[in-house]
Amino acid sequence: MSQLPADNSPEARFFKWFAQSMKWFVIEELRIHKWHLSFAAGRNLGMEAIDDWERRFWINFCRWRRFEHIEGEQCWIEFNGLDFAVLKNVNAFNELLDEILRLMKDRKVLRDNLEMIQWAKSNPRICEEHVLQFLEVININTARMKLPEEWKRIAAA
Helix, strand or coil, rough: CHHHHHCCCHHHHHHHCEEECCCCHHHHHHHHHHHHHHHHHHHCHHHHHHHHHHHHHHEEEEHHHHHHHHHCCCEECCCCCCHHCCCHHHCCHHHHHHHHHHHHHHCCEEEEEHHHHHHHHHHHCCCCCHHHHHHHHHCCHCCCCCCCCCCHHHCCC
16 A cells, blocks of 8 residues: 655644545445446346446546545545655646646546657657656556455445
8 A cells, every 4th residue: 555654744644634545436436337237237237347347447547546646636545645746846847747647647548657758759859858757756557556356345245
């Protein structure tokens, strides 16, 4: 799970009081999806519907929560507590960061680090080193987590 700030720091107190878990949000999404698919099928699809949601939506759900976390919109305990609102501390090359975030948030095309590096290489006006530094801060790969089996079991019940 996440790395927490030192116990007595203001960040640790913030994290303890304001961070949320994605658990109940995910369980609600799973239940809604299961209900819709089951209603359409005329029977309870149970884990089949849960697995369908995981295949179709889980990775993007996590990616969006990661963006919320690093942009300071919502602190999620599933991500590193030290990363919360990390983009608010970025003062240099804001236009480049905005463009990277815009491309990575595009709902039509899933762009991870590799696609962003290829984009930087193909664009001579972009400093590849700055792109790599931003990708390290964004750390989108931390959003590639496995959907906990416990959450799936709760939603399927």
